[in-house]
Amino acid sequence: MKSLVFDTGPVISLTTNNLLWLLEELKKKYKGDFYLAEAAKKELIDKPLATKKFKFEALQVLKCINEGILKVIPNNELEEETLSLINLANNCFSARGNWLRIVHYAEVSGLVACAKFNADAFVVDERTTRLLVEGPERLASLLKDKLHTEITVNKENLEKFREQVKNIRIIRSVEIAAVAYELGLLNKYLPNIPNPKKILLDSILWGVKLNGCAVSKEEIEDIIKSEK
């Protein structure tokens, strides 16, 4: 069975844009499973349910899980490999003699789930995990620029990490939203004004960006141009 693994970010940006319902429709088109690592579920649901903020949003995600739209992979299926991979990831770059713990258990367990179940893609909105998988040199350069200090790269660890994630492809909620638009799933929102399609697409893409998806203004413009 083919599958996509979701990190917390895309679920958050879809929920905060009132677009979580898209997952059910997209799943029908995809004809495969949508997964969440248990650690991601904890961040998405358990934590907000323990506070006042984003509680209702958490309930919406929980409903999605209860209905089987998002399936949760139990931590015990991922734990061993996650601990090993996070150890590599967080020992790739050092600054001032200190290893930079750049990624979180939940993000790495998503990567492990992708590798383990040979998922088609990891859906992740945040920038660091994406750079670590797709362009660690860029991440090293970003760290150096931002921290104003030399970054030492442990090439051996980085190589081992890359070997384990080399087949993982990444997409973001912004691509999910663009595809949903192309499939006509958002047509009910087409406004009765000039350029309705362009306005709808623009609104959706900016919506996910403004709710945290790491996509640049230029990338949004590129997507809009490609839809002409």
Next chain:
Amino acid sequence: MNDTIKEDIIFILSAVIDILKVKEEKDITELKELSNHTIHNASIFQDEDSVSIAILVYSLSKVIEREVDELNYGNILFFLEKAKDCLLKNKIDDYRKIIKKAFTVISGMDSKLKMYIEEVINQAQIKKGSKLYEHGISLARAAEILGISQWELMFYIGKTRITDKTKDAVNVKERLKFARGLFA
């Protein structure tokens, strides 16, 4: 607490004390600049002390910004000087207790608006979380370090220009083409 962190916190405390010694309009700007400096150590060491001093300095700047005419810096200066003294004498546990008290003092600066202060501290956590993210720490890790939820951090980050500044390793057209293929 390692020596690098300790020295840096002593530097920060000395700078805050200097700023607060004379009440001036530029205090807020200077405190905010100093608060930005604190984030480098918080990113690298990700320790409780670097994070709490970052939040303290930012919260202080926000409280002063709101209440500048009524504020008496005396109380907070007393605790900051005491905290610095503890670090100089390597009394780390005492230092941490005093920093906790300093937070209480900041809250007490504005007793009429307790909720506002709580919000200021929460906002300081989110702001510093976004800075960690900007510095290359992942979203979930930044939220974990600051003790905030990913929901609130993402919500805030989306309103900043952080993601406009970094170029992705994969071209957006290529990524979109791949995504289309998944749902074709």
